[in-house]
Amino acid sequence: MDRAAFAVAFVARCRRAGLSAGLTETDDLIRGLGVVPAGSRAEIYWVARVTLVRREADLAAFEGVFAAVFDDAVPLPLTRESAPGARREDEVQLPLPGATARGSADGGLPWAMLPTPVAARDEVGGEEPAVPEMRPEALAALAERPFDELDSAQLDALAGALAAELHHWPHRRGRRRAVDARGPRISLRHTVAQSRRTAFEPVTLVRERPVRRPRRAVLLCDVSASMRAQTAAYLHLMRAFTTVTAAEVFAFATTLTRLTPALRRPSAREAIERASSAATDRFGGTRIASNLVALLDSHHGDTVRGALVLIASDGWDSDPPEQMTAAMSRLRRRAHRVVWLNPRAGTHGFAPAVAGMSAALPFCDLMLPAATFGDLTTAVRATLAL
Template structure:
């Protein structure tokens, strides 16, 4: 073992000082790297020490000659070092430069041989060599999802739809939270933790010198999504099922599909395999691609034993607003839903079309009771809707925005 019992930092500083006197520019960072390298891999031979010092201290090919002379002088007691780099004869740079690896005994290599320092690449042809056409650079291709970000859902194949589902599950990183019943210790809390304060007072003669404060532990809000799978939503049904699966696997949501009646899809969409989950959910909805009764299905949800899941939760409705129920029935049901839910988001595939306005009877009746109307006709729209939920969670605003707003 070389340098046994030697202070590694003292050795590195002394060796770097010799290199600097020879004209090699070595900074504090390189010196620190050498100390760490010697600690991580103690040198077992002269060759190992050479490569450890060379890798950590030498940054340019022109400095190799100075480094080799200093290393040889220190360990071989060779000729005195030159005081400047100009005294060192420059090496000719060939296409493949080889440097002799110093060593002792069998480790010594013959002159002119060794490991290559660098193999220079072939020169790039200039515009004159190409006949004035310039350099032919490869075209950058977008990712699989970025290429179809603005593509309508009906033009996506199954693989692209599954990739969209994976992206939606990854994008659901934050979710709106509510105040929970449990508390945790926090110096900035407003409430005094009586048990913890009394427990600490036992150490100070029952004098409450240290007051422990606590704050409520936040709890994720429940998510409830209702997806329209009627005939007018045939093109968007597959993509919306991927969004529903993302909610069930990440946000522990309750999801329902409806056309003429309500179908709960929470259990089928929690399957481990994404493809099997979508197939099972599609088979469970036997009234899809038929008529639409939005108001009647929302009322059925509120009247069922699943209606308590809406209380204080975020309700996401995905539909184009075409409803066979009268508008006044829709207004009454949405008023009930508004009083019970924390936020109501409506995803409409028609909302992003130029010149679109919510003039359909069902959509116009529901608009005053929703918090945000978002377009949802492309994969980019669904990802933007998920980011809207993330922003809602990060801002943590407790007030309800103005009703009837849409983008």
């Protein structure tokens, strides 16, 4: 089959149907058809769809044109065994109104072969191939929907897009130093060791620089009854942190539970299930201040030192506000930054009137809304900029 002639004729018909495709898309289609090995209907469908459809609004027009062209001639071989200009007995011309004489004598798509007796391997059962992944426009639309309106598959898809935002994780200066010719200071130990070869005359000055390490992150997720709708999405956020940096994740309601080993599982679905079953006090009461004190007093309290601390909670707390003030004061002195994610902060007319939230707010560097995956993406970007 002449790929160029076919692509030009097919794109012209798509343009008449309202699909916006130009020379770039036509060239992409020609190149894509060149790498299709067998030329089955499904393969040509996906090559044409990926190269020509740029907007979700154009999908209906593309589907109509493709169905009109290929319903009566399924497989289109992409190799010509006959000599140029020769026509085989099974060649037919697909009708294409308005085609130029350059396409074919009958005005159709050129060199369309009749279907073979054996069905293509991608069309067994007559079903269309499944979409390999969600389009970016669909993900963007889902990202603005509340968490309680999303199913598990949609949560997994959005969690993958959220994890991509954490690739550029901030680093901090460590205490160790490494030899570097462009370092800002002289390494006394290495310079003296080098001078042993020159009668202890420091002929060569060895320089060094501080070793930079990824900044540690500590995340605390409220799994009480008031956070039932947000718990699954927040656990996806916590798992994204554990896959990028050395993060410690804790869940709290009435007690504190460490979820780091469960969330580091390679399968996202298995990790969320293990983390959900590990938090035995889910959907109960809330004791934020007591759990913060328990974390700081435990052997995991040193992980907070110099770390980025994220607390995901609505601020409802059964502990006295004075206890929250004391706990947040200790946490703020030990942490590098404290960010509070509140699912109700984005609602119109929100004010931190809850006693626990009011007591914790003066010790937070940021308080950000977190009611949708779009809010979580914005929160991650703001956190990385700290």
